[in-house]
Amino acid sequence: MAEAAESPGDPVTASSRPLFAGLSDISISQDIPVEGEITIPMRSRIREFDSSTLNESVQNTVMRDLKAVGKKFMHVLYPRKSNTLLRDWDLWGPLILCVTLALMLQRGSVDSEKDGGPQFAEVFVIVWFGAVTITLNSKLLGGNISFFQSLCVLGYCILPLTVAMLVCRLVLLAEPGPINFMVRLFVVIVMFAWSIVASTAFLADSQPPNRKALAVYPVFLFYFVISWMILTFTP
Amino acid sequence: MAAVDDLQFEEFGDVAASLAANPDATMVSIEDPGETPKHQPGPPRGSGREEDDELLGNDDSDKTELLAGQKKSSPFWTFEYYQTFFDVDTYQVFDRIKGSLLPIPGKNFVRLYVRSNPDLYGPFWICATLVFAIAISGNLSNFLIHLGQKTYHYVPEFRKVSIAATVIYAYAWLVPLALWGFLMWRNSKVMNIVSYSFLEIVCVYGYSLFIYIPTAILWIIPQKAVRWILVMIALGVSGSVLAMTFWPAVREDNRRVALATIVTIVLLHMLLSVGCLAYFFDAPEMDHLPTTTVAPNQTAKSS
Numbered sequence: 027m028a029e030a031a032e033s034p035g036d037p038v039t040a041s042s043r044p045l046f047a048g049l050s051d052i053s054i055s056q057d058i059p060v061e062g063e064i065t066i067p068m069r070s071r072i073r074e075f076d077s078s079t080l081n082e083s084v085q086n087t088v089m090r091d092l093k094a095v096g097k098k099f100m101h102v103l104y105p106r107k108s109n110t111l112l113r114d115w116d117l118w119g120p121l122i123l124c125v126t127l128a129l130m131l132q133r134g135s136v137d138s139e140k141d142g143g144p145q146f147a148e149v150f151v152i153v154w155f156g157a158v159t160i161t162l163n164s165k166l167l168g169g170n171i172s173f174f175q176s177l178c179v180l181g182y183c184i185l186p187l188t189v190a191m192l193v194c195r196l197v198l199l200a201e202p203g204p205i206n207f208m209v210r211l212f213v214v215i216v217m218f219a220w221s222i223v224a225s226t227a228f229l230a231d232s233q234p235p236n237r238k239a240l241a242v243y244p245v246f247l248f249y250f251v252i253s254w255m256i257l258t259f260t261p
Numbered sequence: 262m263a264a265v266d267d268l269q270f271e272e273f274g275d276v277a278a279s280l281a282a283n284p285d286a287t288m289v290s291i292e293d294p295g296e297t298p299k300h301q302p303g304p305p306r307g308s309g310r311e312e313d314d315e316l317l318g319n320d321d322s323d324k325t326e327l328l329a330g331q332k333k334s335s336p337f338w339t340f341e342y343y344q345t346f347f348d349v350d351t352y353q354v355f356d357r358i359k360g361s362l363l364p365i366p367g368k369n370f371v372r373l374y375v376r377s378n379p380d381l382y383g384p385f386w387i388c389a390t391l392v393f394a395i396a397i398s399g400n401l402s403n404f405l406i407h408l409g410q411k412t413y414h415y416v417p418e419f420r421k422v423s424i425a426a427t428v429i430y431a432y433a434w435l436v437p438l439a440l441w442g443f444l445m446w447r448n449s450k451v452m453n454i455v456s457y458s459f460l461e462i463v464c465v466y467g468y469s470l471f472i473y474i475p476t477a478i479l480w481i482i483p484q485k486a487v488r489w490i491l492v493m494i495a496l497g498v499s500g501s502v503l504a505m506t507f508w509p510a511v512r513e514d515n516r517r518v519a520l521a522t523i524v525t526i527v528l529l530h531m532l533l534s535v536g537c538l539a540y541f542f543d544a545p546e547m548d549h550l551p552t553t554t555v556a557p558n559q560t561a562k563s564s
Contacts, residue, residue, distance in 0.1 A: 144419040166347035167382070239351040244386060251393055258417040
């Protein structure tokens with residue numbers, strides 16, 4: 027590449043000087059554009075080293091990642107046309123949300139085997155297996171979204187439902203009764219709708235228009251099942 | 262696009278009757294639709310209807326056999342191979358669901374709606390929906406039966422989801438597998454005009470389960486009579502879809518074998534629905550209840 031670029035200027039200088047000295051001179055003096063092109067990735071790599079995780083304090087590293095996760099949470103809570111959630115995907119947020127949800131769905135009683143609520147592992151498997159199945163489904167339908175982007179979006183959009191779970195646990199501290207149930211039902215329905223709206227805002231564009239409904243329906247089923255688990259939770 | 266395909270079929274139309282088993286003719290037809298696989302799945306709605314009417318003709322089995330060649334274009338370890346099973350549009354899925362809900366007497370579900378493009382989208386998600394519909398409405402009906410009893414402690418019975426999933430998915434995959442093997446075996450003995458691929462059978466079974474989703478939701482009503490009327494309607498509709506689809510495949514066979522096959526298919530279908538009704542909806546959760554509630558529990562059972 028460099029040889030080919032310097033060949034037009036080569037014969038003039040090479041004839042007047044010794045061969046090797048001339049070559050080295052030319053490569054430094056005349057090939058600024060080529061050199062520049064080569065150093066552009068170098069410079070960015072140097073910049074990366076400057077802010078590399080090696081010589082910054084642990085607090086900075088953690089805070090930066092937490093800030094990225096928090097920013098994505100904001101995107102889910104206020105869904106608008108933005109690619110942040112799609113472009114820099116991570117699975118930290120989904121993991122945090124999924125573990126929080128599964129922990130809150132645990133019952134206090136020791137014999138939770140008998141009362142038939144979902145176990146920690148069952149919630150975990152439903153969330154991850156469900157998200158993987160929906161992603162595979164949208165890929166098989168011909169959607170142009172990467173596997174982990176879709177997983178990331180589906181995982182982050184559980185956030186409203188995790189909030190609903192938190193509200194339900196607080197409401198359940200009060201006196202049980204029909205009003206208590208109505209409040210929980212209302213919260214879960216609103217948060218369920220929120221999850222659907224947020225996830226479709228991010229995912230729907232990745233599908234061809236005549237298949238949008240086919241890709242959105244599994245998402246609906248997924249959040250519906252999670253909402254059902256939250257609504258039927260009794261401590 | 263549709264016009265090009267029609268021309269191509271016309272080309273073979275006159276010779277297809279005599280050369281139905283000619284491998285060369287089939288090979289050519291593999292090549293041509295394979296070049297434009299992107300245009301094939303999504304024709305505008307109007308032209309899809311035209312093809313519908315055309316394929317209802319009596320010589321459609323040749324055409325669908327020729328079309329079936331385009332499926333095997335990519336090897337099975339690639340992602341594209343599996344994409345051919347999800348190559349459906351929204352209106353196609355709705356048409357198939359409609360077809361499974363409103364069977365037309367004498368018409369074949371596979372030839373009418375599936376037409377050599379069997380999808381796995383419908384069967385998979387219909388089964389998934391049915392699993393949760395049965396588990397959730399079974400739980401709700403159990404709750405309604407015990408509503409108002411002070412001693413009743415509501416439990417979500419999450420275990421039912423796994424049981425329902427096992428039963429439904431086993432039925433929707435193992436029965437088609439057995440049926441496919443049986444039809445292959447019979448085909449080797451008696452030459453039938455109509456033969457189905459494994460995926461077509463899975464597709465028919467998957468879509469025939471759709472009517473159980475609204476049925477399962479209506480099963481919440483804790484009335485025995487209502488439930489049995491609903492299960493009879495659902496059985497009649499989906500059983501007739503299955504029977505009308507598989508009757509042409511065994512018609513040429515020995516009459517006794519043919520009848521036995523259809524009866525077995527319908528009986529298995531009945532077993533599934535009645536079994537689900539009995540297990541998920543009629544079983545009172547005795548072990549969760551203290552002994553003092555036995556008397557109201559029995560009244561609930563008899564109602």
